[in-house]
Amino acid sequence: MTPEQVKANLREQGITITEWAKQHGYPREAVYRTLNGVEKATFGRSHRIAVDLGLKPKPANSNAANAA
DSSP states (O other): OOOOOHHHHHHHOOOOOOHHHHTTTTOHHHHHHTTTTSSSOOSSHHHHHHHHHHHSOOOOOHHHHOOE
């Protein structure tokens, strides 16, 4: 999914990016920066945001990483 598709999907659901960020425990600025490509979402918080938004697939080893 592209950032534009994510934004359109949220609009269709009547959810603002700020609301989505709050519901998922992320700072709204970090979500905007990830959606707008300012943060590359390679690792860390921006990567988790991208995965939660559907911009990137969930890592195959996400269960193993969470168990450790």
